[in-house]
Amino acid sequence: xxxxxxxxxxKITEKSQAVAFWCDPISGHATLYWYRQILGQxxxxxxxxxxxxxxxxxxxxxxxxSAERLKGVDSTLKIQPAELGDSAMYxxxxxxxGMVWGDNTEAFFGQGTRLxxx
Amino acid sequence: xxxxxxxxxxLSIQEGENLTVYCNSSSVFSSLQWYRQEPGEGPVLLVxxxxxxxxxxxxxxxxxxxDARKDSSLHITAAQTGDTGLYLCAGExxxxxxxxxxxxxxxxVNP
Numbered sequence: 392x393x394x395x396x397x398x399x400x401x402k403i404t405e406k407s408q409a410v411a412f413w414c415d416p417i418s419g420h421a422t423l424y425w426y427r428q429i430l431g432q433x434x435x436x437x438x439x440x441x442x443x444x445x446x447x448x449x450x451x452x453x454x455x456x457s458a459e460r461l462k463g464v465d466s467t468l469k470i471q472p473a474e475l476g477d478s479a480m481y482x483x484x485x486x487x488x489g490m491v492w493g494d495n496t497e498a499f500f501g502q503g504t505r506l507x508x509x
Numbered sequence: 510x511x512x513x514x515x516x517x518x519x520l521s522i523q524e525g526e527n528l529t530v531y532c533n534s535s536s537v538f539s540s541l542q543w544y545r546q547e548p549g550e551g552p553v554l555l556v557x558x559x560x561x562x563x564x565x566x567x568x569x570x571x572x573x574x575x576d577a578r579k580d581s582s583l584h585i586t587a588a589q590t591g592d593t594g595l596y597l598c599a600g601e602x603x604x605x606x607x608x609x610x611x612x613x614x615x616x617x618v619n620p
Contacts, residue, residue: 395551424608433515433597433610434552447607482551497542498608500551 393417395501397483403507409471412504416465416485424498425458425468426482434482440466473508480505512536513600513611521617525587530614532598533580539601541581542608543572546595555583588618 396415404410416423421442426434437456439447442463451458455474460466470477484498514533522528532541540559544552556565558574558581565572569592571584585592595615599608 426610431612431615433513433599433612436607436609439607484551497554497557500553502549503551505549 393499395483395485395499397481397501397504399504400502401505401507403509404473406475406508407472409469410473410506411467411469412481412483412506414466414468414483414501416483417499420485420487420499421463422486423460423466424484424486425466426484428480428482428503430479437468470506473506475508478506478508513598513609515596515598515611515614517614518612519615519617521619522588523619524590527584527586528588528616529582529584530596530616531580531582532611534600535579536600536602537578539578541574541578542599542601543581543583544597544599544610546597546613552595552597585616588616590618590620592616593618 398413423440425437427437428434437451438458440460443460456470458468480503482500482503484500486498516531540557542557543555545555546552556572558572561576561578563574569586573582595613597610597613599610601608
């Protein structure tokens with residue numbers, strides 16, 4: 392069964408260091424999302440790609456976060472420098488292109504990367 | 510910004526009991542999805558509701574979309590310990606297929 396792959400699964404980093412997360416969406420899924428989820432809360436959208444283009448990054452702290460999806464397939468999310476408040480689960484999701492959310496449409500989530508900044 | 514309020518935030522019940530959790534907004538959504546998330550895992554889609562007033566059943570789970578497409582409810586009959594998890598609702602609105610999530614209801618079903 393196809394799934395969204397994320398790595399690493401866990402990451403511990405010191406504050407002020409750089410950290411990067413990788414996501415490989417389900418093959419053929421044009422839309423890719425990065426979400427941040429603080430423990431006990433719902434996911435918050437950081438950035439949304441349609442192919443290689445950013446369609447929404449309004450909630451991305453652009454002074455320290457960056458995201459790219461150069462070939463419209465896999466994606467990298469980077470934080471530099473990391474801060475203590477960045478500790479969270481970073482989830483990647485993908486969905487098919489050009490479909491309104493209906494009975495046969497869903498966002499498939501990866502297992503996430505659990506980031507701890509110390 | 511479209512906001513989704515979920516209630517209750519926490520719910521602890523005994524196995525066999527029934528429960529209902531709610532998802533409310535002042536905004537109209539084109540569709541609304543319910544996800545279940547287990548600790549350390551990503552959310553998994555349970556159902557999508559699209560039509561106002563729509564009711565969908567998934568075994569012991571019943572989902573309803575409000576007539577005005579601003580709210581939804583999830584009812585679980587005869588809860589089992591395997592139903593334990595974080596239940597998230599997510600609404601879709603706008604042209605970018607953007608999903609906005611609520612904060613979730615953390616359900617614990619005790620044996």
